[in-house]
Amino acid sequence: MFPSRRQLDPRCVYQGNTVVEAAHVRNVLEHAGIPCEIRNDRLWSALGEIPLLEAWPQVWVADERDRERAREVLRDLERGPSRPAWSCPACDEWLEGQFTACWRCGCERSAEPAP
Ligand SMILES: [Zn+2]
Structure with a gap:
């Protein structure tokens, strides 16, 4: 320590x-x-x-x-950066919290998670 x-x-x-x-x-x-x-x-x-x-x-x-x-x-x-993971509403890809858009289809993360 x-x-x-x-x-x-x-x-x-x-x-x-x-x-x-x-x-x-x-x-x-x-x-x-x-x-x-x-x-x-x-x-x-x-x-x-x-x-x-x-x-x-x-x-x-x-x-x-x-x-x-x-x-x-x-x-x-x-x-801030440690937001919960989310799933893409368009293609169901599972994404880490730091991504603001789906890497697969480009769909943007829609709603901010509730605080
Ligand atoms: Zn997607």
């Missing part, structure tokens, strides 16, 4: 495996009006010389008071 020697700063609202993920999170938060920044992304070049945990890109809100709101936005973000 994670080493506990280093407490994360309370402004850190996200820790990802890749800079791409962190950049996506930052974009989403900024769209939600929450100023934030990525930390650690420049340390990748030094990977191997620093503890791995500290090399993971993190997203920090600029103001700690935004933290709870940021976490709510991130919870919504996590829910």
